Amino acid sequence: MTGIAGVLAWIEEHLGIDAAKGGLADAVLRHVKERCAELRVSPQSFLALVERDTTEQEGLVRVVSVGHTWFMRDREQLELVVGRFAGRGPGAPVRIWVAGCATGEEAYSIVLLADARGIPVRVLATDLNERSLSFGARARYGAWTVRGLTAPEREKLATPSGLFEIPERLKSLVTFQRHNLVDPPPRGATGFDAIVCRNVLLYFTKPRALDALRRMRSVLAPGGAIVTAASDVLADGTPSSDSELPRALAKSPTAPPTPVVADLTPPAPWGAEPAPPTKAADAAPVSDAAPREAPAEDGHGAVERARSALDRGDVDEARDLLKAALERDPLSIEGYVLHGIACDASGNTYAAMASFRSALVLDPSLWIAELYLGLGHDRLGAKGDARRCLARGLELHAKAPGLASLSSATQAMLAEGRAHLVEAAAAKLASL
Missing domain, CATH: 3.40.50.150 (Vaccinia Virus protein VP39)
Incomplete structure (x- = not known):
């Protein structure tokens, strides 16, 4: 079994997760490539490490486990x-x-x-x-x-x-x-x-x-x-x-x-309080769900529908609409920002960061994308990158708090959340 296939098989055997679902395999593949480059080993050698090294096992756990949630979800x-x-x-x-x-x-x-x-x-x-x-x-x-x-x-x-x-x-x-x-x-x-x-x-x-x-x-x-x-x-x-x-x-x-x-009806009533933690782990992976087929429409219409879906909390529909919209209009700053937010809300940190990077290529002054990138780096354990992005994002926000490259409808949708985002970013930067 090849290195990559072996890693996916290890995840299924030990965590119960089918990495073919929801784009998890792509996230795992990126992680394996990054670790192989850092360690200067082949995928096959990396698989051998995973099978015996708890540090590498924990790294895979972080790739497939929850990275984002919030109070009173549903x-x-x-x-x-x-x-x-x-x-x-x-x-x-x-x-x-x-x-x-x-x-x-x-x-x-x-x-x-x-x-x-x-x-x-x-x-x-x-x-x-x-x-x-x-x-x-x-x-x-x-x-x-x-x-x-x-x-x-x-x-x-x-x-x-x-x-x-x-x-x-x-x-x-x-x-x-x-x-x-x-x-x-x-x-x-x-x-x-x-x-x-x-x-x-x-x-x-x-x-x-x-x-x-x-x-x-x-x-x-x-x-x-x-x-x-x-x-x-x-x-x-x-x-x-x-x-x-x-x-x-x-x-x-x-x-x-x-x-x-x-x-x-189970066989026995509640007994003692939960015992100290064991070495096992609980799988709570979050990533993109299977994409729905987006209707044929222009990119602007898809972005509008996606914005409405995000506003009512349907991040899966929003993400799928935006993916299709960006295929038709790969220069849509608004599309990348909204797609990043949708991916972030569903826990797909890697996909979210890719979209925010694309948005920054098109508009380097987009502070909201920098802040999301910083928080994403922090979740992935890259503290130095997190500090850099958060500091730059807060600096950009202080100079120009508007979001001129986004439509008024999107700005209105983000009005309340952006204040919370800035506060969260500032608090995170202070703690790093």
Whole structure:
């Protein structure tokens, strides 16, 4: 087996991820080429390193794991999940496992919603990426990731530094632990009232996804539910759960049904608190979903439709429309910026950075692209490049805060988010 094919096979075997889905293979290929050049080894030799070197394994983990999320992502669904326990009497707290928790925003969103309703809750948050877990345990976030919170919610978390921090009282309700969904459930963890595993199983091979679901069922409390996202379908188009969603938990009347496995009875109640982290890891990959076929239209029309899709939160549709639009008009600054934002929102850092670089070639004064590049470099661990891009982006913003090369419609769409982006970039630069 060749080096590249061997690396992809290693990812599938050890992480359960089908790298052929959602452009992950391209990201892995770029990573392998970069590492081979840095180490001065062949792909075949790199594969041998991966099989025995935990540092290289961690590098692959970072390529295929979540790089971007935010508070209250799909808020309606989270509110419905928490709302199921509103009538619960006093006693033991609600136990929830967030599988594929990334940097913790989803776990803390659940805690915030439960606290607002007076529902006692304990959350186990697991992920593949050790860096993400460490970030989540710190519970300090920039302005961009809290954009889904209401103003009163943000005020409760605001600090003088400009960052947003989860109070210790709420932070103590979340336990971060490393875990791999291809392995048995975390040691000592059982009796969950809900398991939230959203935007994860979509990227698994079908057998691994079904195995993961079976293992999750084994640790549910009687009447517990596994909650996935509407996009979590398997390779053959079937839902990642095997029972229909109760309509009370539907995302919205017009949205695709959100798969939920409900009313499943595991063999044992909740036991001890989760044990210390094991060496396993939890796969929560995010990348581009399979592209939809874009309608035949001019580039301007596609950009307008993509902007509308972004505005309503449909990043997959926006990304696919913009990809088609840029093929027709490869000099569209606006197309590259919006495509970069869509890729960034769906966690495809490499694709996002490529688009922002293209935008900067066409308009070197585009501070928003520089800031996104800086944040992307930081997520990839390139601190020097991150500092350089963030500093330049903030300097450009100070000189000319407008975005003259973008249409007024796009400027209006970005009006609120751009302020959060500048704050997040400044906070990140100060921390580097």
